[in-house]
Amino acid sequence: MKAKSNMVGAAKMLLTLVSVIAFSSILNPKFTKYIHSLHTKSTKVFNNFEKHAKICDQHFHKNSDADIQVILGPEPTKKTWNAETVLPHHNGSTSGTGIRIVGISYDAGNILNSMPFPHYMCETTIFSAALNDIPLQLYGAQPAMQIHSEGGSEKDGKIGRMMALVCALPADEVVMMIDAWDTVFQRKFAELEFLYAHKWLSPDFVIGAEANCWPDWAPYCVNSSYVQPNPGPTGFRFINSGTLIGKAGFWSEFLSDAINAYNNGLKDDQNVFAQITHRHYKQRGYFIDHGMELVGSLQPPAKFAAYWHNDRQYFVIGDTRTVPAVIHLNGGGKDFVKPARGDLWYLEVGEILTPHVKKVVQNYKIFVDGVEKVVSEICPDFF
Numbered sequence: 001m002k003a004k005s006n007m008v009g010a011a012k013m014l015l016t017l018v019s020v021i022a023f024s025s026i027l028n029p030k031f032t033k034y035i036h037s038l039h040t041k042s043t044k045v046f047n048n049f050e051k052h053a054k055i056c057d058q059h060f061h062k063n064s065d066a067d068i069q070v071i072l073g074p075e076p077t078k079k080t081w082n083a084e085t086v087l088p089h090h091n092g093s094t095s096g097t098g099i100r101i102v103g104i105s106y107d108a109g110n111i112l113n114s115m116p117f118p119h120y121m122c123e124t125t126i127f128s129a130a131l132n133d134i135p136l137q138l139y140g141a142q143p144a145m146q147i148h149s150e151g152g153s154e155k156d157g158k159i160g161r162m163m164a165l166v167c168a169l170p171a172d173e174v175v176m177m178i179d180a181w182d183t184v185f186q187r188k189f190a191e192l193e194f195l196y197a198h199k200w201l202s203p204d205f206v207i208g209a210e211a212n213c214w215p216d217w218a219p220y221c222v223n224s225s226y227v228q229p230n231p232g233p234t235g236f237r238f239i240n241s242g243t244l245i246g247k248a249g250f251w252s253e254f255l256s257d258a259i260n261a262y263n264n265g266l267k268d269d270q271n272v273f274a275q276i277t278h279r280h281y282k283q284r285g286y287f288i289d290h291g292m293e294l295v296g297s298l299q300p301p302a303k304f305a306a307y308w309h310n311d312r313q314y315f316v317i318g319d320t321r322t323v324p325a326v327i328h329l330n331g332g333g334k335d336f337v338k339p340a341r342g343d344l345w346y347l348e349v350g351e352i353l354t355p356h357v358k359k360v361v362q363n364y365k366i367f368v369d370g371v372e373k374v375v376s377e378i379c380p381d382f383f
Helices: 002-027 031-039 049-060 119-131 143-148 155-166 189-199 248-263 269-284 331-335 355-361
Strands: 080-082 093-095 100-104 136-139 174-179 183-185 205-210 238-247 295-297 304-309 312-317 326-328 365-368 371-374
Touching (some): 100 155, 119 355, 119 365, 174 248, 205 269, 205 295, 238 295, 238 326, 248 269
Parallel strands (some): 100 136, 136 365, 295 326
Antiparallel strands (some): 080 093, 183 326, 205 238, 304 312
């Protein structure tokens, strides 16, 4: 009798679950499909260090100078922090993942080899990293990066430098890469870790999104998505090459495809990354940040609002009502935030740091091609 009662109870629970899913699907036909695609991970767990090594060897073994090693900054630390400081009402402590935050400069010869850094880069990437405890590492100028660059223009060498970096890392290390020139961090590093490791459950590879369909190649722009036949659920349906995060083993696979595309005549990292994403979306289970939680792109003009909290300003994306961890001032986005007129909360008009901010950031450590620097050393004009 008890067994029969349990069976009836289980049947009712199953019926309720089916009803909820059916109702959700009727309410929004894309609901089930989108939730599935958003959280799909690779069908395999990537513990295959041998595959990572093989991919890297294929790209570098022919070079007579391949034994020149990439000089790395310190390994990311796995901190334990109070989760309530990241997500209110979430009790207990939780462990970070140890994300290596990397900015790759394709114009490295003119930027990383020279001091001081350009004002714009200081005002955006450098100062915002220091204010948010981002363990930023910049790469691009050291000899190993030059050897492994795929040639062509300075910008064409960016992907080769990225490949050189991930091939210097173990396959399971998590790496977030940003554009070194035009990025503004607006969430603390602990919040970024929480987003990736706990809210998203450590997906293998995450690609930022934007509202701009570029390059405009039909038919993929017709239905407002590179990823057909599953357009994103928001207005941010296309990929953004400026901010990506994932495990080094998946990075090497992604970048290997990109380098092969360059060798076959395809140019520009945004174009290359878009085509690779479209081609391999289902097989590799890429996670596309349609919700603008990781990165908010301001080109084309995005609906955003400035929100003040605890004497800090945050950019809120209107369409998704999110505060992205990173703002990418891509394309015309640079016109929306002009440091010279004080559009960034920590700068006064005339590109002057507020006294409090100056004190906070001046001794913050940034690693440049593996060498420790402090902010006041690489951006001395502001101090």
